[in-house]
Amino acid sequence: MGDTQEDLLKVNLDWLQCHFTWTPQEETIDLDDMKHRLEDSILLGVKYQARSYNHLAFINCLQGNCEEAIQNLKEAERILRERHDDEFEKRILVTYGNYAWVYYHMDRLEEAQSYLDKLETVCKLFPEASRFTAMIPEVYGEKGWSLLSTAPQHYEEAKECFTKALEEDPDNIEWNVGYATVMSRLEWFSATPESHEPIDSIKQFRRVLELDPDHAEAMVLLALKLQEFNQEEEASTLVERALQKSPGHPYVLRYAAKFYRKEGDVENAVKLLEKALKITPNSSxxxxxxxxxxxDKLQALGTDRCSNGPDDPASQEKATLIEQCRHYFSEAVALKSSFTAAKLKLADILIINEEIHEAETIYSDLLELESGYPEDKQYITYKAGKFELYQKRSEPNAVTHFLEGFSIKRNSKQQKLCRTNLEKIANRRLRNNPGDIKALCILGAMYLLDGEAPGITKCFVKLKLQELFNQG
Incomplete structure (x- = not known):
């Protein structure tokens, strides 16, 4: 194949709808963790295994395991022929696209072209398709799940994909579950403590259970949402039903465990999680x-170190809990090096154990990350600000971190926490001194980031007056 033909092949590949054109590339994915998750879903024999094999082929190709990727795609194709023969052409489009890309990466260009030819033939079956692409519900649905499994900044696009899939097939359970899940996650990122109104994901999970009353995963996810709104009785019933329907499903077990932990039944939660861990031992x-x-058990005892000596039962219990927390958070980080929440929890435990230098190292490493999800960055700067404020006693450094988190354009819990802490610092300083320049600068910076001109003007006037009084 000549250079001109190869260039044309690459142009055509870029137009395909498949994992190689949808999902973030190597630099923004924790490949090992993603691979573990996909292998676990395949091992569990989930209903939509072909979807997992397709995504796994993409990950294997990024890791240089192209022969393994081809085998993954062969499995996806086999499953689609066996389980979805009546709609094979609709569901094979993504797999053929992935085949073409993997062969391209293997420099087997004629085989890559052969899959473009297959796509061209299949696309002729769909009236509104382009030469190699048909944007049908099956493609939108698989794209939605692919984006949903990657990172928070792709959730809005995933939501759009599920919306488009459901416009043409509103009773499809697979896409209703995806839509409910992405809505739930988006609500979590934008949630505020004062929110008490019913939310869209609750309605959507109820819709899933109308379509499939035995969908155990939807039951526990709905239960977690109901728990947020203090509807414990219905939530508890749903969790019990889900565990009866799927007592050995790791996803059901882990969400049920989360429910019980929030209810305060930590022992039951640990029991369920350990059961799930035996089934999927690589789950961070x-x-x-x-x-x-x-x-949670440690927090219930209080995090102050006991002063009654190492032989005191309370001291021993706290020491044991600290070690257990350290072990499990460290294992989570070892399995998924990009697990920001686990690293920050580990830092919390190190602070409780008075290992301030080790905790500071974690914050320093996280703050130096060039890439990362905006919500993660906000959480890192918030936690680093708290660390500087309470452990290092450095208010200037704390303000710097809080302002950085506040400046990230994401309407998230973390941004609201950064705002709250900045306002607390500024208001405390102004109570002591109404003309405090640093406090006015903090508020002015916040108004500037909010785009509130009157607030900026007000702070500027106060600063100017303070300057004039100082001169006088």
């Missing part, structure tokens, strides 16, 4: 959740 999420359980 499970290690993190077990760490959360022991952290």
């Amino acid at each position: 999420f499970l290690y993190y959740q077990i760490g959360q359980c022991y952290n």
Whole structure:
């Protein structure tokens, strides 16, 4: 194949709808963690295994395992022929696109072209398709799940994909679950403590259960949402039903465990998580959740170090819990090096254990990360600000971190926490001195970031008056 033909092949590949044109590339994915998650879903025999094999092929190709990627795609194709023969052409489009890309990466260009030819043939079956692409519900649905499994900044696009898929097939369970899940996650990022109104994901999870009353995962996810709104009785019933329907499903077990942990039943939560861990031993999420359980027990005892000596039972219990938290959070980080929440929890435990230098190292490493999700960056700067304020006693450094988190354009819990802490610092200083220049600068910077001209003017006037009084 000549250079001109190869260039044309690459142009055509870029127009395909598949994982190689949808999802973030190597620099923004924790490849090992993603691979573990996909292998776990395949091992569990989930209903939509072909989807997992397709995504796994993409990950293997990024890791240089192209022969393994081809085998993954062959499995996806086999499953689609066996389980979805009546709609094979609709569901094979993404797989053929992935085939073409993997062969391209293997420099087997004629085989890559052969899959473009197959796509061209299949696309002729769909009236509104382009030469190699048909934007049909099956493609939108798989794209939605692909984006949903990557990173928070892709959730809005995932939501759009599920919306488009459901416009043409509103009763499809697979896409209703995806839509409910992405809505739930988006609501979590934008949630505020004062919110008490019913939310869209609750309605959507109820819709899933109308379509499939035995959908155990939807039951526990709905239960977690209901728990947020203090509807414990219905939530508890749903969790019990889900565990009866799917007592050995790790996803059901881990969400049920999260429900019980929030209810204060930590022992039951740990039992369920350990059961899930035996089934999926490479799950960083499970290690993190077990760490959360022991952290809850530690918080219930109080995090101040006991002064009654190492032989005191209370001191021994706290020391044991600290070690358990350290172990599980460390394991979560070892399995997923990009697990920001686990690293920050580990830093909290190190602070409780008075290992301030080790905690500071974690914050320094996280703050130096060039890439990362905006919500993660906000959480890092918020936690680093708290660390500087309370452990290092450095208000200037704390303000710097809070302002950085506040300046990130994401309407998230973390941004609201950064705002609250900045306002507390500024208001405390102004109570002591109404003309405090540093406090006025903090408020002025916040108004500037908010785009509130009157607030900026007000702070500027106060600063100017303070300057004139100082001169006088």
